[in-house]
Structure formats: structure tokens, C-alpha cells
Amino acid sequence: MSLLSVRDLCVSFPSEAGVVQAVRGVTFDLERGQTMALVGESGSGKSVTSLAIMGLHPENAKITGSVLLDGTDELLTKNDEQMSKIRGLRIAMVFQDPLSALTPVYAVGDQIVETILTHSPETSKEDAWKRAVHLLDLVGIPDAAERARAFPFEFSGGMRQRVMIAMAIANNPDIIIADEPTTALDVTIQAQVLEVLQAAQAETGAAMILITHDLGVVAGNADHVTVMYAGRMVEQGSVDDIFYAPAMPYTIGLLGTVPRLDHKSGEALPILEGNPPSVVNLVPGCPFAPRCPMAIDKCHESEPELTATGETQAGHLSACWRLEETKGLSHGDIFEVPVVRRNELTTLPRDERDTVLDIKNLHKHFPLLKGAIYRRQAGVVKAVDGIDLDLRAGETLGLVGESGSGKSTTLLEILELMKPTQGRIVVLGNDTAQLSRNARRSLRKDIQVVFQDPMAALDPRLPVFDIIAEPLGAFGWDKAAIEERVFELLKIVGLQADHADRYPQHFSGGQRQRIGIARALALNPRILVLDEPVSALDVSIQAGVINLLEQLQQELGLSYLLVAHDLAVIRHICDRVAVMYLGNIVEIGDVEDVYEHPLHPYTQALLSAIPIPDPKVERERQRVVLTGDMPSPADPPSGCKFRTRCPKFLSLDADSQARCVGVPPELSVAGADHNVACHYPEVLRVI
Amino acid sequence: MGNSDTLDEGPTGDERPVGAVSGTSVSISEPANVRLGRGKLTLRRFLRNKLAVIGLIGILLLIIIATLGPYLLPWGYLDIDKKAFLKPPSAKHWLGTTQAGRDVLALTIAGMRKSLIIGFLAGTIATGLASVVGTAAAYFGGWTQRIALWVIDLLLIVPSTLIIAVMMKGGVNHDYAWVVLALLLGAFGWMITGRVMRSMTLSIRNREYVLAAKYMGLPPWKIITRHIIPNISSYMIVDLTLGVGGYILAETGLSFLGLGIQAPDTSLGTLIGEGARMATTYSWIFLTPSAILVFLVLCINAVGDGLRDALDPSSQSGGSAA
Known part of the structure; x- marks a missing residue:
């Protein structure tokens, strides 16, 4: 029996232009401790799916299908009052924008206490406060006891997102829904927050639905993936199935069009022509057909159902009429790669x-x-x-x-x-x-x-x-x-x-x-x-x-x-790259040289924070995760400005550290076209 | 919910058939590269709004009547019929006569002409002043803004009605007293709008398209007229339409108190003021000017709504062509 099982979920809204069929037939099972990623472009219905599960959809939405919690508890028939007993206690949500998701006029500790007391009114206020401080500590807020009294605007974006996560796990939920949890954050902070999210999941044993458009985040964090397109599931399977044996041309194209951080191709990117269709007044046929180079007449006539792709493991489903033929094809075989004329x-x-x-x-x-x-x-x-x-x-x-x-x-x-x-x-x-x-x-x-x-x-x-x-x-x-x-x-x-x-x-x-x-x-x-x-x-x-x-x-x-x-985009289009930190350039040079042989610890941390859309690479990667946020530019640290967050600095002896504290490093030549501003530069390959 | 606007957007870009956007059959015979100017696009969108078109026709009709009326009527508004004092509508006097024996229809038309001119003049002056001062103050900032705000605040605390009254007293018998009245009404009516426009400009001036225009080399006055004013134009239009109605009423009030238009010159306000005293017994003097006033303000508001929608690309008036 699955923790959460969604069957044929459909959501539609009325609108001026016609019925918006935001979600059409989403089906999946979520097991305890697992992470399922919902991937898709904007308008593909992934957020609407999660809101419908939470019962937070707009009132005029029409929802059909079934959402069973613990295999018996139907969520779609519950009214708002009944749902509010489940929200926060059984299913918790982490939103994209942590500033608008926290009430600005209450201290963050009070907001967590409120979450706790709502679901367990018998808890004393003191205990709830202690638990709030403990939770903030757990998600990596320094000086949690003191910071719990601070207001949301006193936190940086990454710290606010940590508070949101603390709030989400306050009642040990069974399911955490994270809707683009790191989209608004810097890459270094994204790496931190994803780590906290994983720690929080490990702590509570919860299942997680991770909604994202970033395939790199999916590769590093998900066990299962559901790809959505125009409100429809087009492919579903384990993360390895999706990344290594994609069957639907859309998935194949999506994986191919992303510029890669880990290798440079001199060629142009293969492109998916056109735009995702509007989900108002959909025409019959596969919604991807107008953009699919492999489309045949049948694709324009009727919409394919999700079917097993066969030879891989059982869970891999794909919706395409030409599944037999897509097997083993790469994006280069299907999509046109434009030729760039050289000047x-x-x-x-x-x-x-x-x-x-x-x-x-x-x-x-x-x-x-x-x-x-x-x-x-x-x-x-x-x-x-x-x-x-x-x-x-x-x-x-x-x-x-x-x-x-x-x-x-x-x-x-x-x-x-x-x-x-x-x-x-x-x-x-x-x-x-x-x-x-x-x-x-x-x-x-x-x-x-x-x-x-x-x-x-x-x-x-x-x-x-x-x-x-x-x-x-x-x-x-x-x-x-x-x-x-x-x-x-x-x-x-x-x-x-x-x-x-x-x-x-x-x-x-x-x-x-x-x-x-x-x-x-x-x-x-x-x-x-x-x-x-x-x-x-x-x-x-x-x-x-x-x-x-x-x-x-x-x-x-x-x-x-x-x-x-x-x-990754920089690597694809740039000839040279300059890495900036607090108003200074810390490393500059030929893009290949800098990416392959990064010398400055900050460059290394930046590169290592970018997730790579390749699950095997992601699993084996060693991350250089930076601690904390960037200091305020009004009051930068003395000497090397990066030293407060520098992993290298911590590994130095006291004499060497004194140099970092006292002397700001100058940009010095480190290669043919490669300069670095660090007292102790050392190559560390991170990709 | 991040994707709701994407969902509501309807058909985007490529999916629309070529030529469908122009919506009329004329475009089919035109070559593909014929392009509608901004003015033509706005006009076409305006014409889709039936109520606004009716309003526009109404205003034009009133203006035509006001201009041509005196030449077509048997009675001038200054003529006195000594055989008909305070008579109800009849074949001779279609809308009756006043106590002094003047023809109500002729009076109403003459009054309407004056009121229309005063209302539009004062409204245009006020909205124009407000938009120039408000946008310039916010765009340039610094001392320009400080001085503009001082002037606005100063004018706001000045008792404007009193000043208008004092100044009008000196010019009662002057032929162009009404021009002075319109100027004064406009000059004392723009401050609040000016402040609102300043704050609206503040929110727009750092938008990327304004920055982009600046980096393109556009001079400041062009940035203000092309990018800032059109983006606050819906407010300007609402302000102007409400203003025109408002100034007609203000003129009415002042005339009623004997401080605006003086007999033998006339205006809707003077007529309503005169008719109001006898409204229950000799209603014809009061009813016609009042009805005209209500109709006029309704028409102006309908046109204002239509213009606002036509200028705002996100409104529904683009929909019927798609």
C-alpha cells in the first residue's frame, strides 16, 4: 500500500478564452522515504497538481480523479476544514518564494510555534518554542535560540528558505511537497538548501514531491521522475530510466537542449522548435506533435496513452506512438542541430x-x-x-x-x-x-x-x-x-x-x-x-x-x-570568464582553463554547486559546499574578502591564515590566459 | 501559482493564423508587409467598444448642436419674448420660456456650449499640468522634484474657491470672464493628480524598458512622452473624464453663488441654478439643462472607459480579433 496514490487526477479552470485543462490524468504512487520529481516547463501543470493534492487550488477549479492517503483516505472529497487537519501535519509544503510565504510581521520562531500548536494544542508554549529552536538549529540557522526571535526580513533568501523547511517538518509530516524550492536562490545557496532538504527528509523519513524545471536538481535528488507536458504525463520512471533511456522525444529533446557544465561542445545546441501549446481548447492528438520531428499522422489524430517501454524495469512508462523506434535514439538523431557559420x-x-x-x-x-x-x-x-x-x-x-x-x-x-x-x-x-x-x-x-x-x-x-x-x-x-x-x-x-x-x-x-x-x-x-x-x-x-x-x-x-x-550557459557561449566576489574579480581567464583547472576556492565552490543533469555523475560528485551567506558589501572582511567562507582558509595553519586576514590578494598570472587572486591557489577538479 | 498567467494567455505567437490579427476583411487584399501604426491600432480597438462609440457620437452630437444650434433656431438666447413669460413648452417655444421671457431651448444650447468649453478647457489644463509636473518631478528627481512638490503643497493649502471668487469678482462684466474661470479652475485642480502621477512615475522609471530607452540614447522628454505617460495614461484618462464632469459642476456651483458666469451670459450651471429654485412648479427650466448635463457626463465617461481599454493592451478589447 502506497503512502500517497494519485489516480487519473484532472484539474480544469473556466476562463474567458475557454476551459483551461491544466492537468489531465496524472497518476503516480509515492512510497515512504522516496523522492519523486515532477518536471516540466511553465504551464505544464506541475504546480497545479501539487496544489490540488494539498486542496489549495482556486475555488473555481474542477477536479476529478482520486488522491488516496495511506491507501484509504480520499483527499479530494474533503472540505477545507478537514483538509486543514492534514495540511501541515501529514503533508507539508515548501514554496518557491520564501519571502512571500512567511508572514512579515511575526518572528519566525512564533510562526513555527503556531504551526506546532495548531496540530497539537496540548503542547505547552515553552515546549513548542524549544522545538522551534531545535528545528531552526536542525536546518542550519546559526544561533538558533536568538535568531528565532528575528523577523523574516532580517534573514537572507537562503536562510528564509531554511526557515520554511523547518516549518514544513515541524510536525513530522509524511509527505513534503517542495515547489521549486531553490529557483529564487543563488547556486551556492541552492546547494545548501538542497542539502538541508535531504537532511530534513532523512530526519522525518518523509516522502517528497520535488517540483522543478532544473534537470540537474532532479538528477541529484530524485528517485523517480514524472515528466509533464501540457498538463499530461508524458514519461515516468526511475531517475536512471529517464536520464539514460528516455523514450519520449520531448524528454530526449529536453535532456539534449540543456547546456552541460561538464563538457564543452563546439556545436550549437539542438533545439526544440516552437512553444508549448496553450492548454485552452487543446487540439486532438499528442500535444507535443507540432514540435516533434518524428510526428506521423497518427500523432496528430489521437493522444497516446502511457505504456510500458518494455525492456527496462517495470516502472518505466512513456506516452508516444513510436516507442519502438525511439529506443536508443539520442537527441542529435531526432532534433535538428543548426550549423553555426564561423566568422x-x-x-x-x-x-x-x-x-x-x-x-x-x-x-x-x-x-x-x-x-x-x-x-x-x-x-x-x-x-x-x-x-x-x-x-x-x-x-x-x-x-x-x-x-x-x-x-x-x-x-x-x-x-x-x-x-x-x-x-x-x-x-x-x-x-x-x-x-x-x-x-x-x-x-x-x-x-x-x-x-x-x-x-x-x-x-x-x-x-x-x-x-x-x-x-x-x-x-x-x-x-x-x-x-x-x-x-x-x-x-x-x-x-x-x-x-x-x-x-x-x-x-x-x-x-x-x-x-x-x-x-x-x-x-x-x-x-x-x-x-x-x-x-x-x-x-x-x-x-x-x-x-x-x-x-x-x-x-x-x-x-x-x-x-x-x-x-553551464557561460561555458557554452563564453570564450573567457571572470568570477566576481564582493566587488572584486577573484579569477579570470579562458573559460575552458578556468572550468577544468579552477584555482580559486570560490570558483571551485561555484562550479561544484551547479548540479549536473546526470544521475551517476551527481551521485559520485564531491561537493564543496560554502557555509553561510555573502557578507554585506558595506562591511567586507579585511584582507581576502572570501576568507570568512573559504574552505581552504580553514585548512591552513595560523601563520598562513594571518596572511589571508591581513593582505588582500592581488590578481596574479597563473597560466597563459588565467589570473587568480588567492594567496594559496591550488587546482581542484570539481566537475 | 506561477503558471496561471501562462494558462490564461490564450493563443500565443505562432499559433495564430497570419492576418487573423487584423480582424477585418480589408487586410486580405493588402500586401503582407502593411503595418498598422500605433494610432490606427488604438482606433480600431476603441471602435470595438460599442458603448464608447455611442458616447463619442453623443458628445459629437452635443458639440454640433452647440455650434450650429444658434443659427437654426428662431430665437436667440438673448432675445426676450414679451408675450411669453414663464410659459410651458409650446409650438412657439419648444421648451418653454423663463421668467424674463427668454427661450429655454436657446438658453440651454448656449449654456451647453459654454459649459462644454469650460469643462474641457479646465480639465485639459489640469490633467496636462499634472502630467507634466508629476512625471518630470519623478523622472528627474533631485531639485526638480523638491521644487515641484513645494509648489504642489503650497497650492494645496491655498483656499482656491476663495481666490477664484475674489478674482472673478473683478472680471464680472468682462466678455472673456469665462476663460479666466476655466483657467483658474484648471490651475487649482491639478495638484492631487500631479502627486499621484509622480508616485506612478516613480514606480515606472526604474523599469527595464525605461532603462533600455535611456541606453538607446533617447532624450528625457521623449522617454517621458513615449514610455512613461502612455503607461499612466489610463489614470490620466479617468482623471480627465472625471475632471471634465467635475469642472462643469464646479462652474455650476460658482455660477449659482453668483461668482461664475453672469447673466445675460449663460451656462448649464447658471440655468440649473436658476431653474432649481422653481423646479417643483416650473420644472421645464430645470429639467432640460439637468438632463443634458447627465447625458454629457455619461458620454464623457463612456468615451473615457473606451479609450482606457484601447490604450491598454492587456484589456479585453484585443480579444475579439484573435
Whole structure:
């Protein structure tokens, strides 16, 4: 008898456009102590499934099927009051955004106490408080007894997520549902939180439903995987089945389109054309058929049922009409891999290329003000604290680091084209400190930006044509030339001419990002600044945008300055990488060299924190897990700023440690194109 | 629930057939690259809203009547019929006469013209001032903002009705007293809106599309007019429509107190003020101007709603074409 058995769960909502069939026939069993991952892109119905199990779905949702707890207790027929006796006690949930999931006006300890007292009112307040402190200690909150009295805003994102986990396990639940528990967090913090989650699961013996879009997280944490697409389960099996013998073309494609951290391919990524279908007014047939290169007539006529794939273990099910033929095929066999044409420029040795962007000793300091009426300066936040970078024509330089390391500040400082707090920014030979107003304005033609969130970066009030035409109009192009150029740009980024009349909200994330890229390209810039260009996109869409960026670079000879937190994406598109920590560059060099031979302990920790979508690799990997959060940039540690979290520092003797505390390390040459700022650099292979 | 907006989005991008977005049969004969301008798109979306179109027709009708009426009527609004004092509607005087023997229909039309001009003038001045000052203050920040806020706060504590009253007293017999009245109403009516627009701009000015425009090299006034004002335009339109109605009523109040439009000049307010005293016994003087006033404000509000929806791409008015 399974702990939780879900049978043919269907959820639909009414909407203006028609019935939204969010979930269609989800079936699975969950055993004690097991972790099942629900994987899918946004809109695939994975969150709705978990909310329906918890009874937290919107009131207008129509739910059919059966959800049995302990094999006998039907959850779907229970009303809200009956469900609230189960929620928190038997089934607990960890939400994606830990800030909005905690009440801001109560101390975290009180919130945990409330959870405990709700389900066991006979417990005394003192005992509940003691248990709350114990739980906070268990999830790795330092000084738990004291921190229990702190309010949510006094915790960092990772710490808040730990509090959420403490709350979830407060009543020893049998099932923990974790809905994208680490999506909002930095990679180093993600590694910590996943570890805590596993520890919490071990402590309570609970089963876990892990909802995520990150295949790396799945590979390292799940026992079973259910892949969802357009509200439907398309493949289900053990984690090894899914990763090593995927049968459904969608799963195969999904695994293939993810850039890998552990090896570099010189080729473009295979792409899944198109977008996931809307789940309103679904057309008959397999929902993936319009994007599937293997689709035959039958696929467009009726939807395949989940069937056993046969030769592997019993649990492996897949929904595809052509299961016999997909066996053993890899993504390269099914999906088209675009060929990237090489530009002569990129074959030129780096030293012979022009320097398009040169940054020397850049500082950006923000004053920290105090006082309500008379505001006096109480300190300085050194967001960027002396960095050197140079970008050559036709190359891509990646900036990586946790949030707060100064990556985005560096980008914005370059884009402002103003005189920095200290240091020099030279764009195409022009020192920004000496530019006149007009020169600054005309220099903007050559340096353009693509933002992270494609929805926020496009004015929702302007049709696409006006958005792309905007920079052209600003530089005085005449109407006919603008018209021609806009349609040319639409074609370059792979959009259709009739898209010009629509508003940004009519497009999917990937298309919106293409519009943003078209706008950035309008004036034929030499440098493109990319701020997390793919992190807001779904996995299957991401590959198309990455390919587009690569192809544009080759065709137009662009130089990219790219900020990303996904180190696998960096490895795929960058030539060089700079690792930042608290406003300094700690390691910089050729991307292959840095990834294969990381010298700085921070680089090693970052690389090791990224999960690799390969279960066997994940099981054998030794993680360098960093302790705690990044110190505040207003009050950085003396000497080497990283020493407070450095695993290397702990292994040193007292004399060597004194050097780290006293002397800030300078960037020094460690290879042909590889510099590192560490007193005791040592290669540690982590991938 | 993270994916609800993805679900509600309906058909996205590629799935829509080519040409379906334009919704009219005309587009089929047009070449594929013909593109609708922003103005045309807005117009088309506006025309889908039936109530707004009726409102627009209503306003246009009133404006036409106000402009052409005096030339078509047998009586001018200043004429006095000495044979008909306070008479109910008849063949000679379609809407009756006043105590002084003036034709109510002619008076109403003349009053409506004045009221319309005053309302639109004052409303436009107030909303225009508010949007310029509010957005500029927030966009530029620093001293611009401080000075703008001082002016706003100063004007807010000034007793505006009193000042208007004092200033109007000096210009009672002037032919263009009503222009002064409209200017004053507008100049004292924009402050709250200005503050709201400032706070709305503050939330928009750090959006990425504003940053993107800045890094594209757009000058500040263009960023304000293209990216900031359209994104707060729904509020501006609501403010303008409510404002026009409000200023017509304000003018009514002032005229009623003898501080606005003075006889022999007339306005809806003056007429309602005059008619109100005898509303129960000689209702025709009161009813027509009141009905016109209500109809006018209703029409303006319907147009305001329609415009707001047409300018807002997330509204339902885009739906029927899809």
C-alpha cells in the first residue's frame, strides 16, 4: 500500500478564452522515504497538481480523479476544514518564494510555534518554542535560540528558505511537497538548501514531491521522475530510466537542449522548435506533435496513452506512438542541430583583435545614508571595488558570481557611459570620463543591452514595430529606412513580419527575448551587454535564444559582455570568464582553463554547486559546499574578502591564515590566459 | 501559482493564423508587409467598444448642436419674448420660456456650449499640468522634484474657491470672464493628480524598458512622452473624464453663488441654478439643462472607459480579433 496514490487526477479552470485543462490524468504512487520529481516547463501543470493534492487550488477549479492517503483516505472529497487537519501535519509544503510565504510581521520562531500548536494544542508554549529552536538549529540557522526571535526580513533568501523547511517538518509530516524550492536562490545557496532538504527528509523519513524545471536538481535528488507536458504525463520512471533511456522525444529533446557544465561542445545546441501549446481548447492528438520531428499522422489524430517501454524495469512508462523506434535514439538523431557559420574574426588570435571595451580599476561606491531629516553619510557600499576587464572584438566575456557580487552594477556602470567613482572605462577608444554629451549619445549606438526579464524590458504599451524602431527613431533615421530595417531585424531574429503589429504580451518568453535582441541590434552595435539573457526562459526555449546569440555573433562580429548565474550557459557561449566576489574579480581567464583547472576556492565552490543533469555523475560528485551567506558589501572582511567562507582558509595553519586576514590578494598570472587572486591557489577538479 | 498567467494567455505567437490579427476583411487584399501604426491600432480597438462609440457620437452630437444650434433656431438666447413669460413648452417655444421671457431651448444650447468649453478647457489644463509636473518631478528627481512638490503643497493649502471668487469678482462684466474661470479652475485642480502621477512615475522609471530607452540614447522628454505617460495614461484618462464632469459642476456651483458666469451670459450651471429654485412648479427650466448635463457626463465617461481599454493592451478589447 502506497503512502500517497494519485489516480487519473484532472484539474480544469473556466476562463474567458475557454476551459483551461491544466492537468489531465496524472497518476503516480509515492512510497515512504522516496523522492519523486515532477518536471516540466511553465504551464505544464506541475504546480497545479501539487496544489490540488494539498486542496489549495482556486475555488473555481474542477477536479476529478482520486488522491488516496495511506491507501484509504480520499483527499479530494474533503472540505477545507478537514483538509486543514492534514495540511501541515501529514503533508507539508515548501514554496518557491520564501519571502512571500512567511508572514512579515511575526518572528519566525512564533510562526513555527503556531504551526506546532495548531496540530497539537496540548503542547505547552515553552515546549513548542524549544522545538522551534531545535528545528531552526536542525536546518542550519546559526544561533538558533536568538535568531528565532528575528523577523523574516532580517534573514537572507537562503536562510528564509531554511526557515520554511523547518516549518514544513515541524510536525513530522509524511509527505513534503517542495515547489521549486531553490529557483529564487543563488547556486551556492541552492546547494545548501538542497542539502538541508535531504537532511530534513532523512530526519522525518518523509516522502517528497520535488517540483522543478532544473534537470540537474532532479538528477541529484530524485528517485523517480514524472515528466509533464501540457498538463499530461508524458514519461515516468526511475531517475536512471529517464536520464539514460528516455523514450519520449520531448524528454530526449529536453535532456539534449540543456547546456552541460561538464563538457564543452563546439556545436550549437539542438533545439526544440516552437512553444508549448496553450492548454485552452487543446487540439486532438499528442500535444507535443507540432514540435516533434518524428510526428506521423497518427500523432496528430489521437493522444497516446502511457505504456510500458518494455525492456527496462517495470516502472518505466512513456506516452508516444513510436516507442519502438525511439529506443536508443539520442537527441542529435531526432532534433535538428543548426550549423553555426564561423566568422574569420573569431579564428584570429585574441591578441590581434581590437579591444572594444577596456576597464581599468573600476570602482562604484554608493553612499549609505542615515537619518530622516538631516541625512548624513554613515558608510560606503563598495559594490564594485577595483576591477580590470578587457573585451576584444568578436569575443564573449562572462561575469559570474552570487547576487551582490557586483556583476550587474558593473554592467550598469558601463552602460551609463559616465565617469565612474574611480578608474577608467574606455569604450571603442573613448574614455567615458571625457565624453561630451553628444559624443556620449552617439556612442550609445555602439553599445546596446539585452535585459533579463523580456516582459519588463519591453514597453507593454508599444506594438513590436515601435519597440524595435525606437532606437532608430532616436538617431534620426527616416521613416522608409526604419520600416525596412525593422522587417530586416525581425527576420534576423527569427520572427515573422506580421508580428510587427502585436503587443509584447501576445508573445511567449522566448519570442519576447528575440524582440529585445532585435531592438538591441537595430543600430548595428559593436558591443552587446547581456544581463542574464536566458535565465527567465524555459529550458526548451533557452537553447533557441542561445543559438541565436551565437549565430549573430558569428555573422555580425559582435562582442558580448554577459552576466549569468548559470555556469553551464557561460561555458557554452563564453570564450573567457571572470568570477566576481564582493566587488572584486577573484579569477579570470579562458573559460575552458578556468572550468577544468579552477584555482580559486570560490570558483571551485561555484562550479561544484551547479548540479549536473546526470544521475551517476551527481551521485559520485564531491561537493564543496560554502557555509553561510555573502557578507554585506558595506562591511567586507579585511584582507581576502572570501576568507570568512573559504574552505581552504580553514585548512591552513595560523601563520598562513594571518596572511589571508591581513593582505588582500592581488590578481596574479597563473597560466597563459588565467589570473587568480588567492594567496594559496591550488587546482581542484570539481566537475 | 506561477503558471496561471501562462494558462490564461490564450493563443500565443505562432499559433495564430497570419492576418487573423487584423480582424477585418480589408487586410486580405493588402500586401503582407502593411503595418498598422500605433494610432490606427488604438482606433480600431476603441471602435470595438460599442458603448464608447455611442458616447463619442453623443458628445459629437452635443458639440454640433452647440455650434450650429444658434443659427437654426428662431430665437436667440438673448432675445426676450414679451408675450411669453414663464410659459410651458409650446409650438412657439419648444421648451418653454423663463421668467424674463427668454427661450429655454436657446438658453440651454448656449449654456451647453459654454459649459462644454469650460469643462474641457479646465480639465485639459489640469490633467496636462499634472502630467507634466508629476512625471518630470519623478523622472528627474533631485531639485526638480523638491521644487515641484513645494509648489504642489503650497497650492494645496491655498483656499482656491476663495481666490477664484475674489478674482472673478473683478472680471464680472468682462466678455472673456469665462476663460479666466476655466483657467483658474484648471490651475487649482491639478495638484492631487500631479502627486499621484509622480508616485506612478516613480514606480515606472526604474523599469527595464525605461532603462533600455535611456541606453538607446533617447532624450528625457521623449522617454517621458513615449514610455512613461502612455503607461499612466489610463489614470490620466479617468482623471480627465472625471475632471471634465467635475469642472462643469464646479462652474455650476460658482455660477449659482453668483461668482461664475453672469447673466445675460449663460451656462448649464447658471440655468440649473436658476431653474432649481422653481423646479417643483416650473420644472421645464430645470429639467432640460439637468438632463443634458447627465447625458454629457455619461458620454464623457463612456468615451473615457473606451479609450482606457484601447490604450491598454492587456484589456479585453484585443480579444475579439484573435
